[in-house]
Amino acid sequence: MTDAELRVLDSLDKRRRTFVAGRDLVHQGQSNQAAYILMSGWACSYKLLADGQRQIVDFQIPGDFLGLRSVVLHISDHSIEPVTDIEVTEVHVSDLMEAFAQTPRLATAVFWAVSRDEAMVVEHLVGIGRRDAAERMAHFLLELCARLSLVGLGSKAGFACPLTQYLIADAVGLSSVHVNRVLRHLREQGFLTFRNGFVTIHDYDGLVRFADFEISYLDQIGPLLR
Amino acid sequence: MTDAELRVLDSLDKRRRTFVAGRDLVHQGQSNQAAYILMSGWACSYKLLADGQRQIVDFQIPGDFLGLRSVVLHISDHSIEPVTDIEVTEVHVSDLMEAFAQTPRLATAVFWAVSRDEAMVVEHLVGIGRRDAAERMAHFLLELCARLSLVGLGSKAGFACPLTQYLIADAVGLSSVHVNRVLRHLREQGFLTFRNGFVTIHDYDGLVRFADFEISYLDQIGPLLR
DNA sequence: GCGGCGGACTGATCTAGATCAGGACAAAGG
DNA sequence: CCTTTGTCCTGATCTAGATCAGTCCGCCGC
Structure with missing residues (x-):
């Protein structure tokens, strides 16, 4: 990364937060303004059906984004539950957009993260289907x-x-x-x-x-x- | 959209191409430089397993991107087959990146498209699983x-x-x-x-x-x- | 005018995995 | 101490959907 990019990264408000196992941090249908980066512990994103069944879409491990898609789509189509106690750093939309504008390459990196995410979901789909x-x-x-x-x-x-x-x-x-x-x-x-x-x-x-x-x-x- | 954004859009090389039904335009494992926007007809993206089974991940209808994820990940993790004869316009990576740098809001739009794509795949996953x-x-x-x-x-x-x-x-x-x-x-x-x-x-x-x-x-x- | 072919459709049978109904064990909490 | 709770684990039975083995129909090419 270039100095400029690193400076932009540093400028982000890096508020640390912790959540205990089992208590959802994002609810299906909720519209939220912040995404998180998981620093320690495991989480899972899942969807609930009307009849109470649930499908876990993916597990998140340290280094993964949490709720990035919810932010882009403005509404969360899924819930996120910590599997263990977790530590996260909050990323505000406004900060993220700001950073994108200043360093397009950073946008590309996040773009790549979303694409990898999608590739994993596709792989799960194939697994369950075939x-x-x-x-x-x-x-x-x-x-x-x-x-x-x-x-x-x-x-x-x-x-x-x-x-x-x-x-x-x-x-x-x-x-x-x-x-x-x-x-x-x-x-x-x-x-x-x-x-x-x-x-x-x-x-x-x-x-x-x-x-x-x-x-x-x-x-x-x-x-x-x- | 602002004038500036429209100007950038216009500047893209908009080469039209057509493909006949049944002949894949993207192959699993292929690394490709171009994505497409589907103008008419239907296509489907699918994955093949070693044992010959296939899982169709999604169908694309006019207005949808084809192979956007392949471009970002540099390699295609899936194949794309036209279901009917189709018409597409080619979008070059370099052009896309250029456009992103000039108008971050355009990047955001594409970002949104990818996220919506992912949301659909997630929905399919839930469907097949539950x-x-x-x-x-x-x-x-x-x-x-x-x-x-x-x-x-x-x-x-x-x-x-x-x-x-x-x-x-x-x-x-x-x-x-x-x-x-x-x-x-x-x-x-x-x-x-x-x-x-x-x-x-x-x-x-x-x-x-x-x-x-x-x-x-x-x-x-x-x-x-x- | 007739074979060949792809797609819709059907009945009979089979099986992967669900569901039901528990038991064993360890940790937590009074 | 005993009870509760959560997780792992197991056998018996049931069922959604797969698989097998076709028929029927319309279309294309010769």
Whole structure:
């Protein structure tokens, strides 16, 4: 980044806030003025249906934006719930727009973040639409692994994962009963073990092949930034 | 829009191109330099899995961007196939970036388009994950209806729809056999009729209730543009 | 005028995963 | 200490939707 860009970044009001696990920070239908950058902890964005079911769209890990789309669309089409206690820094729309105007390249960076977000949602869509339970589960965990590795919170050997089987069920579109069975299946196949909040991967390459996992949508650096 | 913005828009190289139905214009894995705006006809963006199955992520109708995300991420994570013969105008990355630098508000507009795109994909995800076949079908057709109405190609009474039941099956994650049965079901319930390339809606409000269709994610105008 | 083909449509059968109905265990709270 | 709560885990049964195996019809090319 150039000095000018860094100066603009520094000028942003960086108010830190914390939220406790389980208490939503953004509600579906709410129109909000601020987005956040997640500094520590995990969160999830989800949608509720009229009949009370919920679909978790994605989990957010440190470094991810929270509620960026809500700000652009002026209304939130989803809710965001901290999975663990979290720490965030607030980003005001006005500041963001200001920064865009001053340094277009910064706009491009955020643009890229939104696009990567969309690419992940698309990948989830494909998973739920076309992969069976085991492949979907494997793909889901591999994606988390890759994302966590990028921010230094995991490796191909495994990662700490605060998700309950209920949360995973809501994310991959299965019942929690079936999530449990699928995890057992993957363990019995020697692929991975998920126990006590830790995912241990025994056979990374086998898992990648099994899940047809294509990492490219995650690790690209926006070419427009080079 | 201001005069300055319009001048920038006019300065873009607006090369018209046409593509015939069925021949992909963007291939998964291809890195491309141009995005398009669809002027006439329908297209679809889809992903292929290793085992040959495909998931259609979304259909594009006149006015929609094609391949915008591919440009930002530098590589296309999906393919795009014209459903009918289509007409597009090409938009070069360099031009787009140039335009962004000159008029940040234009960047914001494109930003909004990407966000709306993502909101639609999220809605599809929820549909496939949590709605049963009939609700999903109803929701899918209502979304198309709403989008087509926005560009004057349909109304609450119905719209012309060039999609085959096979294409719909690939989009909503059902078998074509089941798509057929679900359409019959919706017809027998008096909700709508899909025949000879026309969707005729008999009971719009009933359908909206049945599908739990929430239109807000589509018709918002980006507040940042006001 | 007739084969070939793509799309709509249908009945019979099969299966992945849901749902139901619990038990085991650990942590939290009185 | 016992009770409650949350999470993991399991077997038995049920069902939405897939799959298989076609028919029918209109259109195109020869």
